[in-house]
Amino acid sequence: MGxxxxxxxxxxxxxxxxxxxxxxxxAVIKYGKYIFLDNKKLAKIEEWFARHGTKAVFxxxxxxxxxxxxxxxAGLSSMNFLKFIVFTFAGSLIxxxxxxxxxxxxxxxxxxxxxxxxxxxxxxAIIIIIGIFGYIVYRFVKSR
Numbered sequence: 791m792g793x794x795x796x797x798x799x800x801x802x803x804x805x806x807x808x809x810x811x812x813x814x815x816x817a818v819i820k821y822g823k824y825i826f827l828d829n830k831k832l833a834k835i836e837e838w839f840a841r842h843g844t845k846a847v848f849x850x851x852x853x854x855x856x857x858x859x860x861x862x863x864a865g866l867s868s869m870n871f872l873k874f875i876v877f878t879f880a881g882s883l884i885x886x887x888x889x890x891x892x893x894x895x896x897x898x899x900x901x902x903x904x905x906x907x908x909x910x911x912x913x914x915a916i917i918i919i920i921g922i923f924g925y926i927v928y929r930f931v932k933s934r
């Protein structure tokens with residue numbers, strides 16, 4: 791399972807890498823505004839990637855949230871494709887095998903705990919929904 795997940799992750803990262811490499815920097819700046827990415831931040835990211843390229847690709851594959859994003863500076867810098875694939879697969883493989891082992895080890899225990907305490911999650915969900923609704927009502931009343 792870990793190997794298959796590592797391969798799947800590598801395929802997805804490669805699609806992002808090739809897409810960004812084809813579109814270029816201007817497109818990233820144009821659409822980056824939707825994720826609060828401007829020209830100044832992108833320049834800092836590119837500078838950081840120039841110093842830590844291959845190491846960053848490898849290590850970021852094991853960091854939630856960064857796993858997908860690291861393909862953007864790799865594509866923008868036109869990182870060597872073979873290096874990108876090798877370091878992406880290596881990092882993704884380690885991450886995927888680790889998650890597979892954790893899931894196998896704690897899967898049954900965690901499932902029993904979730905089933906026995908699922909009512910707690912229902913209360914939490916209700917509190918969150920009431921909080922969001924209350925915030926919307928507050929903003930509406932305050933704007934009037």
